[in-house]
Amino acid sequence: MSTIDTRTTVEQGLVFERDVALAMADGTLLRANVFRPEAPGRYPVVMAMGAYGKDVHFEDAFHPQWQVLKRIYPGLDSEGSTGRYLRWEVVDPERWVPDGFVVIQVDARGTGRSEGYLDPFSPVETRDFYEWIEWAGTQPWSNGKVGLIGVSYLAIKQWQVAALRPPHLAAIVPWEGSSEFYRDGGHHGGILSNSFTFEWWPRQVLSNQYGSGESTHRDRLTGERTTGPAFSPAMLEGSRADHPNDRLTHALDDAWNRARAANLAAIEVPLLSAANWGGAGMHLRGNFEGFLRAGSARKWLFAHIGTHYESFYLPRYVAIQKRFFNHFLRGEDNGWEREAPVQLAIRQVDGTATLRQENEWPLARTQWTPLYLDAAQAGLDSAVPAAPAQRGFGALQESLSFTTAPFEQETEFTGPVTLRLWISSSTRDADIFAVLRVLDPEGNEVNFIGAHERVPMAQGWLRASHRKTDPSRAIGWRPWHTHDEVQALEAGAVYALEVEIWPTSMVFPKGWRLSLTVQGHDFIVTPPGRMRHDHPVDRPPEAFGGVTTIHTGGAHASHLVMPLIPRR
Structure with missing residues (x-):
């Protein structure tokens, strides 16, 4: 009683x-x-x-x-x-x-x-x-x-x-609320x-x-x-x-996880989904996916900046x-x-943003632009490298970065990003942490106020043994990983991965550069970091502590697919 x-x-x-x-x-x-x-x-x-x-x-x-x-x-x-x-x-x-x-x-x-x-x-x-x-x-x-x-x-x-x-x-x-229980909050890329x-x-x-x-x-x-x-x-x-x-x-997207995932297609009521560009590792993806996949005929998406x-x-x-x-x-x-059904705070490198109205997401005028990784030169360029190359890094301590030349004019990227990456590992698995970073003309990184802590431009994750995708649920610019089985790696063998990098928006001034950092551990701007992925049971060193090698050029033309927005 x-x-x-x-x-x-x-x-x-x-x-x-x-x-x-x-x-x-x-x-x-x-x-x-x-x-x-x-x-x-x-x-x-x-x-x-x-x-x-x-x-x-x-x-x-x-x-x-x-x-x-x-x-x-x-x-x-x-x-x-x-x-x-x-x-x-x-x-x-x-x-x-x-x-x-x-x-x-x-x-x-x-x-x-x-x-x-x-x-x-x-x-x-x-x-x-x-x-x-x-x-x-x-x-x-x-x-x-x-x-x-x-x-x-x-x-x-x-x-x-x-x-x-x-x-x-x-x-x-x-x-600022996740809609996909497994992918948005519990397991990022598995x-x-x-x-x-x-x-x-x-x-x-x-x-x-x-x-x-x-x-x-x-x-x-x-x-x-x-x-x-x-x-x-x-x-x-x-x-x-x-x-x-x-x-x-x-650890897989099993019945327990599915019972807690929203059946977005069944939603019919009008909705206003408010996303935070700085919500790396929590909610950001869920607000965009919720807007995209909800069955509602009347729905709106707002993307803002600032704290959570x-x-x-x-x-x-x-x-x-x-x-x-x-x-x-x-x-x-x-x-x-x-x-307008889509209203986006278009981010600037000084931390400010300008609200812009759009009719859809991703933007219909997006030019999906490949930027190819070059392991030999540590470059990121629209041209495929002239020769194949490879470079490795210690998964739990080191990283590799690939950087564009200075942009020749103001350049905007707004939308989801995919990293198509060929890797090999000295162990049976590898975790990929992919980070988009903003560099000023002097090469200094600029980071931003995030929902919970300072963040880079964008982040994405994928466990190599979770590389399986469902093409029927992919949307060109966004792969769909099934997370329904573990496909262990054979040491030294080369595998193709599609890494989903969460939605982003950034306007690069002339002379600034975009850098992609790939590593096998968390990228943290302000230690100790709030959204970490370092549980010893989930990431035993014998499986994830080896050397990860990135392959570029030739048959292994690793590249980013960037959402370039043409200038008006």
């Missing part, structure tokens, strides 16, 4: 219902906070479900990020909002309720004040979200239209649940992305597990522990999955979010349908 009661307060026209409980189909009680206008009426609902605690203040759980955001946006908790209800990666109720929205924040099963077995991104959790959407769509204060909005975890859940087609779901705004998962799990999820008596999180408004009652360590351990180990042991969280809260972006929802949740004729 639940001992957590719903409490209601009313202040300055905002009704706050804390710990609203809803029994799921299996009887498990999940709880949410509901914020709605005091004035009677039927309002559209914007909703999110996540694992970070609906009662944990943004500043308490993510203090460094809070400080960065406050520097960028000093009025975050003083201009139009007290900030008392600010939570990580969800909308601020004080900025939405006055404009006639109901805001609902749900603690996912087994987290915060919600009971049950904690299993992130699982089908059960997704079904819970479906039930909450249908509940919200039938309440007396609801107009029957529910929109979903949130960042990261809260965006991933949107892709997943939208594919189930809840009848009252009317639109989604997945802001390589385990372990550092985020193994650090995220205890710091951001277990600290919010329902029943955690050791959690330091307290509700600022009540002083109560945000995780409900205190259970024994044995009870807590038995009430959750071992998510990091699940990621580790499901700043754009979501900045007033100009909040205005975009509200305008989208006002159209699809209220039927407001505000011109949204006439917005």
Whole structure:
């Protein structure tokens, strides 16, 4: 029997219902906070479900990020909002309720004040979200239209649940959120992305597990522990999955991973997919793939720059979010349908960007341009090298770089990139980390503010034993790796690889150069790096610590396929 009661307060026209409980189909009680206008009426609902605690203040759980955001946006908790209800990666109720929205924040099963077995991104959790959407769509204060909005975890859940087609779901705004569970987050090119998962799990999820008596999180408004009652360590351990180990042991795109991947083709509701060019290793690919592959007839793609969280809260972006929802949740004729379906922040080398409207992705006018690697000269050029060459590097310590001549005119690359690479290895496998870098006229590298850390222009990954592709799912400029079997290498034999490099945008001034770095370990701008791939079980030295040789020219004409955008 639940001992957590719903409490209601009313202040300055905002009704706050804390710990609203809803029994799921299996009887498990999940709880949410509901914020709605005091004035009677039927309002559209914007909703999110996540694992970070609906009662944990943004500043308490993510203090460094809070400080960065406050520097960028000093009025975050003083201009139009007290900030008392600010939570990580969800909308601020004080900025939405006055404009006639109901805001609902749900603690996912087994987290915060919600009971049950904690299993992130699982089908059960997704079904819970479906039930909450249908509940919200039938309440007396609801107009029957529910929109979903949130960042990261809260965006991933949107892709997943939208594919189930809840009848009252009317639109989604997945802001920086993976859509392909295996490829976008867990395994990049088949390589385990372990550092985020193994650090995220205890710091951001277990600290919010329902029943955690050791959690330091307290509700600022009540002083109560945000995780409900205190259970024994044995009870807590038995009430959750071992998510990091699940990621580790499901090394192929198997049924476990597929059960957590969104069925994008089944999504029908209008969507606004917001991608971050600096989201290397987390979410970036998912927002582009989600836009491309979603079955929705009405869909928009926005690509921005900056940190993972700043754009979501900045007033100009909040205005975009509200305008989208006002159209699809209220039927407001505000011109949204006439917005260009693709809007891209075209990046400059100084870290700024210019917003440009486009009609499709990738851009129809793209000139897919090969740049050939030359192992003899360390060059990158539009001409195939005159003679075959090869060069090796120690996979776990060294790298090889290939660089263009200075560009003779301003040159823009915007789109996805493919590296077609011939390699051999002294061991039974090899991991390829492919990095596009920007060099100024003096040869100095320029890097950029990323979602979580400073990043190069673009990155891609591929485990050589995962080189198998499905041509029926490839789209010229983007290969599709099946990740359904391990094809070990024969030492010394030459193999062709197609390395998917995630979407990018960059305008090179005259005299600047593009460089491709290939190595067998993480490329980190600012140590220790947040998105690492260095788990010893996934990457045993005897398999991945050999010498990798790149072959160029002749029958092994390794090359990049770059998305050159002609000058207007």
